Amino acid sequence: MRIRATLNALALRLDGNETPEMLRKALADLPPLPLEVEVAGAVGQGVLEALLELGRERGLQLRPQRGEKYIPYTEVIDQTLRSGSRVESPGTVVILGDVNAGAEVVAAGDIIVVGKLRGLAHAGATGREEAAIWAMSLEAKQLRIAHHVAQAPEGQGGPRGPERARVHEGQIVVEAWGKPREKR
Structure with a gap:
């Protein structure tokens, strides 16, 4: 997971190794800015539920993955x-x-x-x-x-x-x- 602050939001990149507890802990001490979330790996149901809960409090926007898309071969x-x-x-x-x-x-x-x-x-x-x-x-x-x-x-x-x-x-x-x- 990577977090960076932008002018109007917290940009959050989920790599697929996160747990709901990790997500809540990482955002607990940060300003209550809206979340811009990019998903770069497989994310479980618990993480999605925690993300939706945090999004209801802060605001939530999902973004497409940045950079080159994976082409299989x-x-x-x-x-x-x-x-x-x-x-x-x-x-x-x-x-x-x-x-x-x-x-x-x-x-x-x-x-x-x-x-x-x-x-x-x-x-x-x-x-x-x-x-x-x-x-x-x-x-x-x-x-x-x-x-x-x-x-x-x-x-x-x-x-x-x-x-x-x-x-x-x-x-x-x-x-x-x-x-x-x-x-x-």
């Missing part, structure tokens, strides 16, 4: 995905080949295509807006990142080189690796 596919193929992963997916039109790649993490991306790619499928789609040649008609969807502009020219698609200010932005490009 990276899945590497060492072949081209043909039309009708579908790859779904709770982690990041790396395709060593092309993703042809009619093929789909859905990942909770990033999607990296070492080849041409012509099929559907949905990165951050569980809502992770920090996810990105990388391709040596990004030629897909539609890209999805978290809940955002982008359509390729009409009359888009040929290959432009390696590109990355990411969410910026609520839109999917496609950019050359290292340099901003166009909004889709």
Whole structure:
């Protein structure tokens, strides 16, 4: 457990090793400021009940975990995905080949295509807006990142080189690796 004071609250991070007694004791001598709680580990029912009790006295706000979210693993596919193929992963997916039109790649993490991306790619499928789609040649008609969807502009020219698609200010932005490009 970590506690730090902010301007208007006590920021409390629960790591999952706390007991209700530890929680009450740690907050007993601190000012009665509202609590901003971040849960970074498994928290038992007793700790939750103690937290709710303290929250009724002080005020309580739950915050999402800060920093990088855990992505379980990276899945590497060492072949081209043909039309009708579908790859779904709770982690990041790396395709060593092309993703042809009619093929789909859905990942909770990033999607990296070492080849041409012509099929559907949905990165951050569980809502992770920090996810990105990388391709040596990004030629897909539609890209999805978290809940955002982008359509390729009409009359888009040929290959432009390696590109990355990411969410910026609520839109999917496609950019050359290292340099901003166009909004889709």
